Amino acid sequence: xxxxxxxxxxxxxxxxxxxxxxxxxxxxxxxxxxxxxxxxxxxxxxxxxxxxxxxxxxxxxxxxxxxxxxxxxxxxxxxxxxxxxxxxxxxxxxxxxxxxxxxxxxxxxxxxxxxxxxxxxxxxxxxxxxxxxxxxxxxxxxxxxxxxxxxxxxxxxxxxxxxxxxxxxxxxxxxxxxxxxxxxxxxxxxxxxxxxxxxxxxxxxxxxxxxxxxxxxxxxxxxxxxxxxxxxxxxxxxxxxxxxxxxxxxxxxxxxxxxxxxxxxxxxxxxxxxxxxxxxxxxxxxxxxxxxxxxxxxxxxxxxxxxxxxxxxxxxxxxxxxxxxxxxxxxxxxxxxxxxxxxxxxxxxxxxxxxxxxxxxxxxxxxxxxxxxxxxxxxxxxxxxxxxxxxxxxxxxxxxxxxxxxxxxxxxxxx
Numbered sequence: 001x002x003x004x005x006x007x008x009x010x011x012x013x014x015x016x017x018x019x020x021x022x023x024x025x026x027x028x029x030x031x032x033x034x035x036x037x038x039x040x041x042x043x044x045x046x047x048x049x050x051x052x053x054x055x056x057x058x059x060x061x062x063x064x065x066x067x068x069x070x071x072x073x074x075x076x077x078x079x080x081x082x083x084x085x086x087x088x089x090x091x092x093x094x095x096x097x098x099x100x101x102x103x104x105x106x107x108x109x110x111x112x113x114x115x116x117x118x119x120x121x122x123x124x125x126x127x128x129x130x131x132x133x134x135x136x137x138x139x140x141x142x143x144x145x146x147x148x149x150x151x152x153x154x155x156x157x158x159x160x161x162x163x164x165x166x167x168x169x170x171x172x173x174x175x176x177x178x179x180x181x182x183x184x185x186x187x188x189x190x191x192x193x194x195x196x197x198x199x200x201x202x203x204x205x206x207x208x209x210x211x212x213x214x215x216x217x218x219x220x221x222x223x224x225x226x227x228x229x230x231x232x233x234x235x236x237x238x239x240x241x242x243x244x245x246x247x248x249x250x251x252x253x254x255x256x257x258x259x260x261x262x263x264x265x266x267x268x269x270x271x272x273x274x275x276x277x278x279x280x281x282x283x284x285x286x287x288x289x290x291x292x293x294x295x296x297x298x299x300x301x302x303x304x305x306x307x308x309x310x311x312x313x314x315x316x317x318x319x320x321x322x323x324x325x326x327x328x329x330x331x332x333x334x335x336x337x338x339x340x341x342x343x344x345x346x347x348x349x350x351x352x353x354x355x356x357x358x359x360x361x362x363x364x365x366x367x368x369x370x371x372x373x374x375x376x377x378x379x380x381x382x383x384x385x386x387x388x389x390x391x392x393x394x395x396x397x398x399x400x401x402x403x404x405x406x407x408x409x410x411x412x413x414x415x
Contacts, residue, residue: 027393029056029358034063037389042080042413048087050080058362060308061355061388069190075308077355077388077412078315082183084413086191089180093194102198105205170241173199178238183224185242185273187307224279224314226286226321233275233282242274249281256284258294266301272310283317287324291331296320296339303337315353315387319410323351323385335373336366346380348373353410354386359394367401385409 032054034043043050047068055062060076067087074080096102170184176199177184182191201207225233240248246267253263267277280300284293300313320341323329329341329349341349350370357363370382384398385406398405408414 025359025393025397026361026364027359027391029356029360030391031055032061032356037061037415038413039415042084045084046088047091048084056356056358059312059352059354059357059386072188072190076311076353077414078311078353079308080413082186083188086182086186086188089177089182090191090194092180093176093191093198096198097194101207102201105201105207108206109200109204169199169203172203174238175199176202178234183273183275184237185275187273224275224318225282226318226325228321228325229282229286233279236278236282237275245274245278249278252281252285253294253297256293258297262294262298262301266297269301269304271304271306272300273307276310276314280314280317283314283321286321287329290324290329290341293332295332295334299334299337299339312353315410316351319351319353319385319387322410323349333373333375336369338366340370340373342375342379346377348375348379348382350382350384352384352386355388357386357388357390357394359391359397363394364397367398367403370403371401387412388414 034050034052034054037054038050049066051064051066053064061080062076063074063080063083065072065074065080065083065087067090069087069090072083072087074083173195174184177186177195184195186192198207224230236245236248250263250267253266254260266272269277272280284296287293296313296317300310304310304313316339320329320332320339323341328344330344331342332339333342334340335350338350338352341351343349348370381404382402383404383406387410388408390398390405390407395405
C-alpha cells in the first residue's frame with residue numbers, strides 16, 4: 001500500500017512523556033513467528049537461519065540469528081537487514097582470506113614499513129598514545145582528530161583507533177566495507193575482525209579488490225537514507241574520516257537552524273555510529289523548507305542511548321524525508337518526546353520507524369497526549385503511519401479515536 005509515513009504508537013526509551021488519561025483495555029506485546037512475517041531471503045540463507053520466535057517490545061521486533069559465524073541479535077527490522085548483509089559479507093571476506101592473492105599480500109605486508117602499526121591500527125581499543133613516533137611520517141589528516149582528543153571527546157564503539165585513522169588504515173577498511181555493501185562502522189565484532197584482516201592486506205600488502213570480487217548489491221546495500229541521497233552518503237563515508245564527518249554534520253545542523261549546544265550533543269553522542277549520524281543529518285537536509293528541524297536533532301541527541309535507539313531515529317528520519325518528497329511538510333513539533341510533522345495541508349502526521357504496534361499502556365498514553373496537544377490551530381486530521389504492522393486491537397482503538405492508521409509503509413524484511 002503506497003502511503004505516507006508517520007509516528008509512534010508505543011514509545012521506545014521513555015519517549016512518550018506523561019500520561020494524559022488512564023489507559024483501558026490494553027494488551028501485552030506478542031511474540032510473532034519469523035516464518036509468518038519475514039520474506040524468505042531474510043528467514044534463512046547460506047550459513048544463517050533466524051529463530052522462529054520473535055518477541056516484540058517498544059515497537060521493535062527482536063530477532064536471534066544463528067549463523068556459521070556465531071549467533072547475532074538484531075534489535076528491530078533495520079538491524080535484521082544489516083546483520084543478514086553482514087553474514088554474507090563475513091562469508092565473502094573469509095573466502096578472500098583463503099586465496100593465494102591474500103596470502104601473497106600478507107607476505108608483502110611483513111616487508112612494509114607499516115608492519116609496526118599492525119597491532120595498533122587493528123586494536124579496537126587502541127589510542128593515539130600507543131602510536132610509535134615513527135608512524136607520524138604517514139599522517140596526512142590529523143587536525144580534527146587531535147583536536148577532538150585534546151578536548152576529551154569519547155570515541156564511539158563503532159570507530160577505529162585514532163592511530164588507524166592517522167596512518168590511513170581506516171580508509172582502506174572503508175573501501176572494502178562499502179564495496180561489500182556493509183557499514184564500515186558496524187557494531188558487529190565478527191565483521192570488524194574480518195574487515196580488519198582484509199583491509200590490512202589491501203593497506204600494507206597492496207592487495208587490490210575489484211567490484212567483481214564482491215557480493216551483488218554493492219554500496220547500495222547500506223540503504224540508510226532516502227533514495228535521492230544514497231549515492232551521496234556512500235561517497236561521503238568513503239572519502240571522509242569520522243572527525244571530518246562530524247565537522248560536516250555540525251555545519252549542516254547549524255545551517256538548518258540548530259543551536260550549537262544541541263548540535264554538539266547529537267554530534268558527540270556515542271549511541272550513533274558515524275554512518276548512522278551522517279545519514280540522519282542528510283535525511284534532515286532533504287526536508288528543505290521544513291521549520292523546526294532542530295526538534296529532531298534535539299530529541300535524537302538527548303534520548304538515544306544505544307544502537308537500537310539510533311536506528312529508530314535513523315528509520316524515522318528516512319520516513320520523514322520520503323514523506324516530504326511526496327506530500328510537503330511545514331514544520332516539526334515535539335509531542336512528548338516524539339517529533340510530529342505538520343503538513344502544509346493542515347494535518348498532523350506522526351512519522352515513525354515502528355516494527356509492530358500493540359495497544360499497550362504507552363500507546364494509549366501517547367494517543368491521549370497527541371489528541372491534547374496544541375498545534376496552534378486544530379489539525380485538519382491526525383495520521384499515524386508506521387513501517388510495520390499493528391495489532392487488531394490497536395487498529396480498532398485508533399479507528400475509535402478518529403485517527404487514520406497507515407501500516408507497512410517501509411516493509412524492509414517483512415513479507
